[in-house]
Amino acid sequence: MDSNSLKRLREWFKKNAAELPWRPADLDTLRDPYAVWISETMLQQTQVATVREYFIRWMKRFPDIETLAKASEEEVFKYWQGLGYYSRARNILKTAKAVTLEERSSDRVHKKTLPSTRKELEALPGIGAYTAGAILSLAHHQREAILDGNLVRIFSRLYALDFLPTDSRDSADAYWNYAREVADSPKAYMHNEALMELGRTMCKVKNPDCASCPLQNACRAHLENRTAEFPPAKKHLQKDWHGTVLIVESADHKILAVHGGQKFFKNQFTLPHFESPRNATAGLPAQAERYIDADKVQSVENIGKFRHSITVHKMECDVLYIRLNKKAPAPTSSETKWVRRESARDFFANSFSLKALERLLHRTDKP
Structure with missing residues (x-):
């Protein structure tokens, strides 16, 4: 994605960013890694509208990782009830306990916070490549890439990719390479979140609003009038x-x-x-x-x-x-x-x- 497209994306996001309980009014501010971790984990497989109230309720009861680590699994499940995929809640608690039980003398452990490197984050229960990238990008403003369903859909249409990252290792690498290009910037945090917002509100699975999209002039699928073809259908085994x-x-x-x-x-x-x-x-x-x-x-x-x-x-x-x-x-x-x-x-x-x-x-x- 060229610099002009990224600039248009940033300008669009600044004007259209939704007010969300985990998103600060100042989009350039550093964020609480704990809040990023919780919100991004809740958002996996769950709509934003559903997560809003769950996030607010969760943060009132578990405002930091140390409070969470002291909770029982039954109580954590109670506050997760309705979000489904309970392994996410179980892994959140495991990670909270793991972080707070560490006894090394570093400032990070002393303050009982999440680590600030991809390798350390991905070693924790339930934190994969996407969540680690989101924490490092949004909370620390590191040049770290993310790749979720929204970005897959956008990249597939932008570059007319007729394959999915789940098809093969090479396919996954291709998508991650595009994600790294977007993140190779001091504004990586804004590019990443703007693309997530674009996919959620405009570059939708059905009836995308291409006419209002800030990336329309760079999108091959749109320019070739083939938007409905991308991304290719995923085979579901029911x-x-x-x-x-x-x-x-x-x-x-x-x-x-x-x-x-x-x-x-x-x-x-x-x-x-x-x-x-x-x-x-x-x-x-x-x-x-x-x-x-x-x-x-x-x-x-x-x-x-x-x-x-x-x-x-x-x-x-x-x-x-x-x-x-x-x-x-x-x-x-x-x-x-x-x-x-x-x-x-x-x-x-x-x-x-x-x-x-x-x-x-x-x-x-x-x-």
Whole structure:
């Protein structure tokens, strides 16, 4: 991208930059690395409009990395609830703990901040090439490149690239080389963020606003009237999954939660669930006996279905409400927990479990 195009891009961004809770009014100011890290992690696979309130709420509760490191995983999940991809939240907590536990005597560690080199950042859980580049660029004004879906779309159209960075190592290198060209400037931080903004607001997947784009005169796809061809379509592998979710309620009105051993939620508490055929037989499934004693079952009722998506999995689940004739037993391990029914909504941090619970809680207000 030539200097004139970059100048037009900067001027456009200064006039059109949206007000965002993680973006300072002065676009040239250095930013808090922690805030950049949290916002960019939240923005992965999530729309800006959704992230706004989550970011504000998060920063009020966890204003710095040291406060975050002291939090439990359950509380972090609670503040992440609704953003999905819970591995991101888990990695954020792991990184916070790793940074604050270091005992080297450098100023960075003494101040308990994120490192300021790409190599150190990418060695931390959940921080990849894009996030590391964003932290170094926006928070430290280093000449570091970033590459996300917005920039891939822009570069594909600018240079009429009929391949994606996921196609091969050479394809990825080609895109990263264009990203490094943009970042090879004292204004790298502004170029990077301006391109993200351009992709989000103007160079959209569908119906891009080419007539108002500051890069229209440099864009091959636009000049050749081929914008719709770029980037090339990505092949998605969709996997259908059908399962059964158990809401097990004891005689003293407690709901069973399990931790570990679940296909999609291995490291957080969730309602018990397992893969099952669409036309399962009535009654207590054999898989349920992994969690409860069949002799203590008072009734089993199918109370509905719900749909859910996790990565490439398109899920349809039956919800079985199982009432026991005994009080909740004392937990025999950290893998199970009995939660009072009235507290269940607050306890479960994943929307998968909450969707199942809604089938019960909306069905009746009576225990």
